[in-house]
Amino acid sequence: MDANNIPALFSSLQIPTNHTSVGLSNLLSSNSQTKALFHHKRLPDHGWTDVQIQRLLFELSVLDTNCEETVKCQLRSSSSASSGNNGGFPHRWTGAGEREGRIYSPLVSQRHSGFGHGIGRSGDVMEAQPKAVGSSALLRLTLRLTLDAVRRGAGLNGNVGKGSQPSGPASFGTLLPVCTGMSMALVLSGLRDRARKMDDAILENTGDGVTCSIPTRNIVLWSRIDQKSCYKAILSAGLKCIVLPTKSHPDTDEVSTDLQALKEALDQYGNNILAVLTTTSCFCPRVPDEVDAVAKMIQTWNSGKGGAGISHVINHAYGLQCQATNKLLNRACTIGRVDAIICSTDKNFLVPVGGALIMSPNSNVIETISKNYPGRASASPMIDLFITLLSMGLDGYKGILNERKRLTRQFRQRLESAANVFGERPLNCPRNTISFGITLDKLVVLDDEHDESENLQQKERNKQITKFGSMLFTRCISGTRIVPPNETKTISGHTFVGFGSSHEGYPHAYMTAACAVGMGEAELNEFFVRLEKSWKDYCSKREKDRKKKKKDNIEKGMSDVAISNKQ
Numbered sequence: 001m002d003a004n005n006i007p008a009l010f011s012s013l014q015i016p017t018n019h020t021s022v023g024l025s026n027l028l029s030s031n032s033q034t035k036a037l038f039h040h041k042r043l044p045d046h047g048w049t050d051v052q053i054q055r056l057l058f059e060l061s062v063l064d065t066n067c068e069e070t071v072k073c074q075l076r077s078s079s080s081a082s083s084g085n086n087g088g089f090p091h092r093w094t095g096a097g098e099r100e101g102r103i104y105s106p107l108v109s110q111r112h113s114g115f116g117h118g119i120g121r122s123g124d125v126m127e128a129q130p131k132a133v134g135s136s137a138l139l140r141l142t143l144r145l146t147l148d149a150v151r152r153g154a155g156l157n158g159n160v161g162k163g164s165q166p167s168g169p170a171s172f173g174t175l176l177p178v179c180t181g182m183s184m185a186l187v188l189s190g191l192r193d194r195a196r197k198m199d200d201a202i203l204e205n206t207g208d209g210v211t212c213s214i215p216t217r218n219i220v221l222w223s224r225i226d227q228k229s230c231y232k233a234i235l236s237a238g239l240k241c242i243v244l245p246t247k248s249h250p251d252t253d254e255v256s257t258d259l260q261a262l263k264e265a266l267d268q269y270g271n272n273i274l275a276v277l278t279t280t281s282c283f284c285p286r287v288p289d290e291v292d293a294v295a296k297m298i299q300t301w302n303s304g305k306g307g308a309g310i311s312h313v314i315n316h317a318y319g320l321q322c323q324a325t326n327k328l329l330n331r332a333c334t335i336g337r338v339d340a341i342i343c344s345t346d347k348n349f350l351v352p353v354g355g356a357l358i359m360s361p362n363s364n365v366i367e368t369i370s371k372n373y374p375g376r377a378s379a380s381p382m383i384d385l386f387i388t389l390l391s392m393g394l395d396g397y398k399g400i401l402n403e404r405k406r407l408t409r410q411f412r413q414r415l416e417s418a419a420n421v422f423g424e425r426p427l428n429c430p431r432n433t434i435s436f437g438i439t440l441d442k443l444v445v446l447d448d449e450h451d452e453s454e455n456l457q458q459k460e461r462n463k464q465i466t467k468f469g470s471m472l473f474t475r476c477i478s479g480t481r482i483v484p485p486n487e488t489k490t491i492s493g494h495t496f497v498g499f500g501s502s503h504e505g506y507p508h509a510y511m512t513a514a515c516a517v518g519m520g521e522a523e524l525n526e527f528f529v530r531l532e533k534s535w536k537d538y539c540s541k542r543e544k545d546r547k548k549k550k551k552d553n554i555e556k557g558m559s560d561v562a563i564s565n566k567q
Helices: 006-011 017-040 050-061 071-082 106-111 133-153 180-204 228-236 259-272 291-302 323-335 345-349 363-372 380-422 454-474 521-566
Strands: 172-176 219-223 240-244 246-248 255-257 273-279 311-315 340-344 356-360 435-439 481-483 488-491 494-497 510-514
Touching: 006 017, 017 050, 050 133, 050 380, 133 172, 133 345, 133 356, 133 380, 172 180, 172 363, 172 380, 180 228, 180 273, 180 311, 180 340, 180 356, 180 363, 219 228, 219 259, 228 240, 228 273, 228 488, 240 259, 240 494, 259 273, 259 291, 273 291, 291 311, 291 323, 311 323, 340 345, 345 356, 345 380, 356 363, 380 435, 380 521, 454 481, 454 521
Parallel strands: 219 240, 219 273, 273 311, 311 340
Antiparallel strands: 172 356, 246 255, 340 356, 435 510, 481 510, 488 494
16 A cells, blocks of 8 residues: 555545554554665564564565465356356466466465465576566575674674685575585585586686696595484585594593594595585584684695685584684684585574575675576575564574573583582583583493393493483483494494494493573473483482392292202
């Protein structure tokens, strides 16, 4: 409704002018907010109301060509028309293509605020659609709001470098409607295509008579972190993964980057390497990779070699909530090479699973990744993110980050107290400020069984340790990880020794728990109440089982003696 025409229209309905002025001021205020959002393309300082957000969503969806009526309603209209009740087609657009954004269920249409065309086109996930200008505008605006959040909220540098000055990690970005693992595969595929073009260009410019071979670029060096999705993402991209070992810190319980192993791998595989994949968000005792040192090492190795060089991809899945890690990214982009940073939308912005933010200091990398996405994409993750960012506002986003930081101190102290009660100790991993752990070395007590091998005893011990994890889950505690020592797991042909700890010889059984963004103080307190109760219940059951087993062994021994005497 045009605000300029409202006074005359309402006057014709005999509504007093002074009443109309009040309502008009509300409309103008709402319009002013929307105008400011599109003009500045920044998060509002304060979150919007649900009504304001819904109004904007419906205004944008009206711009798409499919928004007028669902298929179910159209079928009812057709049935009515065939009965002679209505002879005309009431809508402005008629769709004669195979994909017209048609939605059968009104409930589904409502769930998606009328958006049905998705985002992007077959050649580029960020490209505008002629039939879906509203969806295209929502996507572009969501990206700008997200980058603004990570810059002004999380503290990532978004400055675009001029001349020899480096750009920040949040200088450029794109949104993908898939989770972190699949996004990683798409990023690596895009970097491979980009590397081939750059290497081919170098070959074409080589003078006559000069022999030059094109690098294969089919290897990814991966600093080991025991998360299946990372390893599978590399293989899904059609690449070979070289798993780099980690090292244990002599003065703490930390497991971290083995820079010497990386240097040796760079020298061994050379130009066959497409990228080095590091990680900044991980489960204790693993701590963030030293991405600044890795970035510097890659830049030094690439220096003077020409072509695409070796890329550096950082898995920053849920790291945006950690200020120290974000500073590490800023430093990495300043002193070395960083090509792409992958962040999960659900873990960082509290939306349903299904989206990822890809950032880079290089606009060409982002363009390549966007154009590498096959076909159109679902708009659902972007709508969720758009709604959430507007609902939070900058103050709301900073608020949840600050609350997590405040609770982290409590979480660490409470976990240390719980460990003391259990007769265990907290894992000393100061560089991991999201995931925390305590040892479980005394959780299982096995009676000496001289007839059992050490290997069988270890298996039985690990089995009993994992039962504690099951007990936690049945008591409605989710998210904790119970890691017994010396476990092995084979993923796509590669065997990981010591799986779970990201290290082949980690000496402790342990439990981890995370103080992640979105946790409240009441939830934190209840977690520790349930944890301590579960521990006591487990120990009580353990003692009952030991006594029962001892009794059964005595009875079995007496029975064997009786049988022997009869014989």
